[in-house]
Amino acid sequence: MLNVLLNRFYRDCSGTTRREFIKIGGLGAAGLTLPALLAARARAASEGQSVKDTAVVWLWLGGGPTHVETFDPKMTAPAEYRSTTGEVATSIPGVTLGGTFPKMAKIASKMAFVRSFAHTNSGHAGGTHFVMTGYDYPPADNGEPQIKPSIGSILTRVRGSNHGATGVPTYVRLGGIYADGPSFLGPSYGPFDSGGQARNNMNLSVQRDRLDNRRELLHELDRINRDIDRTGLMDGLGKFEQQAYELVLGSATKAFDLKQEDPRLVDRYGPGLGQQMLLARRLCENGCGFVTLHYGGWDMHGTIEQSMKNISPQMDQAVSAFVDDLESRSLSQRILLVITGEFGRTPRVNGGAGRDHWAPLSTLALAGGGLKMGQVIGESDSKVEVPKTNPIGPQDMMATIFDVLGIDRQVQYVNQSGRPTYMIEHGRPIAELA
Numbered sequence: 443m444l445n446v447l448l449n450r451f452y453r454d455c456s457g458t459t460r461r462e463f464i465k466i467g468g469l470g471a472a473g474l475t476l477p478a479l480l481a482a483r484a485r486a487a488s489e490g491q492s493v494k495d496t497a498v499v500w501l502w503l504g505g506g507p508t509h510v511e512t513f514d515p516k517m518t519a520p521a522e523y524r525s526t527t528g529e530v531a532t533s534i535p536g537v538t539l540g541g542t543f544p545k546m547a548k549i550a551s552k553m554a555f556v557r558s559f560a561h562t563n564s565g566h567a568g569g570t571h572f573v574m575t576g577y578d579y580p581p582a583d584n585g586e587p588q589i590k591p592s593i594g595s596i597l598t599r600v601r602g603s604n605h606g607a608t609g610v611p612t613y614v615r616l617g618g619i620y621a622d623g624p625s626f627l628g629p630s631y632g633p634f635d636s637g638g639q640a641r642n643n644m645n646l647s648v649q650r651d652r653l654d655n656r657r658e659l660l661h662e663l664d665r666i667n668r669d670i671d672r673t674g675l676m677d678g679l680g681k682f683e684q685q686a687y688e689l690v691l692g693s694a695t696k697a698f699d700l701k702q703e704d705p706r707l708v709d710r711y712g713p714g715l716g717q718q719m720l721l722a723r724r725l726c727e728n729g730c731g732f733v734t735l736h737y738g739g740w741d742m743h744g745t746i747e748q749s750m751k752n753i754s755p756q757m758d759q760a761v762s763a764f765v766d767d768l769e770s771r772s773l774s775q776r777i778l779l780v781i782t783g784e785f786g787r788t789p790r791v792n793g794g795a796g797r798d799h800w801a802p803l804s805t806l807a808l809a810g811g812g813l814k815m816g817q818v819i820g821e822s823d824s825k826v827e828v829p830k831t832n833p834i835g836p837q838d839m840m841a842t843i844f845d846v847l848g849i850d851r852q853v854q855y856v857n858q859s860g861r862p863t864y865m866i867e868h869g870r871p872i873a874e875l876a
Contacts, residue, residue: 455505455566455741494848496811497726498593499719500734501761501781502619505741506569508797509786509805509826511540511750513555516826523789523825526747527754537818542754545762551816552765552774552809554875558820558829559806561785561836564799566741567620569784573804574621576837576866588621589858591631593843594732595624596865598631600849605729609694614725616718617736626858633734636698636721697728707767716760723767726777731847740783744794765809778811778846780839789826802828806839811846813875837869845871 515525528541532550565583575590594613611634624631711720722733742749786804787797820832854862
């Protein structure tokens with residue numbers, strides 16, 4: 443059984459903190475063992491639910507990334523609105539990015555940039571809840587827990603908690619994000635947290651020969667029980683016990699090990715975020731369906747030009763390496779990269795040479811997933827304040843991701859009031875990506 447009690451805190455400019463409790467294996471009131479989690483995936487498949495072998499890597503730019511200095515520099519706007527870091531030409535004719543992303547500019551033809559992504563909640567927690575779940579929930583900014591499940595948890599409910607062949611968890615968290623969890627779906631469908639004790643519990647705490655002896659004893663007991671059992675139940679239990687062993691002893695553990703990679707590739711990804719994105723690619727390549735990464739520091743109320751120069755290089759290197767790596771491994775059809783945050787920043791630079799919270803126009807970029815890349819979708823107005831054309835909201839992004847993952851957009855689950863509820867109510871896939 444995999445169990446973990448974490449004391450992880452995330453603090454933003456509002457001073458809000460979050461404490462996370464995760465148990466992998468013995469999951470809350472459900473009390474599921476690891477074999478039962480593996481059985482959940484098989485049950486989902488037997489019920490005719492999709493088990494499409496696609497994946498999403500969700501790069502969350504915590505704090506609210508500026509849409510201007512990232513993907514919509516708008517150098518035609520008045521000086522107090524345009525990008526403080528200038529612009530850089532991309533591999534898409536006529537398209538530029540903010541001046542601190544030269545490497546991403548070179549691979550822009552493999553990406554799509556949405557310049558009309560918008561919503562209505564400019565609070566850190568509220569905006570995060572809106573983008574992560576597709577639903578606005580203002581009380582989130584007062585410290586209330588999320589009320590809708592995240593996409594990763596919905597996928598886990600659809601596919602089951604672990605990949606049937608590799609044992610790799612369906613949903614992995616590489617950095618804590620508010621609303622990055624199951625809500626009313628229940629803790630069984632929460633993310634596997636790769637940090638701390640959750641990851642350590644995948645390592646052997648006893649010698650391999652002792653574990654093998656225990657497994658042999660279990661098999662002998664199972665053999666005796668199967669001789670007695672006439673229902674076939676024990677055969678099924680044995681199958682999932684075997685998968686549980688393989689999660690610890692087999693490819694699942696190896697998927698988390700960057701030492702399996704060529705050191706030259708590791709260097710190309712770069713430190714910090716780069717290592718996380720390389721790990722995300724390895725996990726998805728081995729059967730994971732949804733990985734969330736948190737790269738914070740974008741709450742730039744002051745000196746935004748210098749802040750962008752400090753924080754952008756690591757992201758620029760990591761994302762460009764990731765996109766190139768997907769293509770070189772023929773994974774661009776299977777894995778979708780989503781880059782976003784809780785909101786954008788005020789179009790007009792403030793008195794402290796920074797930008798404040800601004801949901802009416804926000805940051806969104808994508809790569810891979812078998813979608814149509816090499817384009818800009820939507821247009822901002824002359825002062826990068828609101829969408830001028832083709833407004834796209836959180837549920838539209840969510841519907842796009844559902845299609846990539848093979849989740850029925852009409853799927854319903856019972857909420858905390860005991861009523862069936864749609865996971866998406868009004869969103870439509872982004873048509874230009876089809």
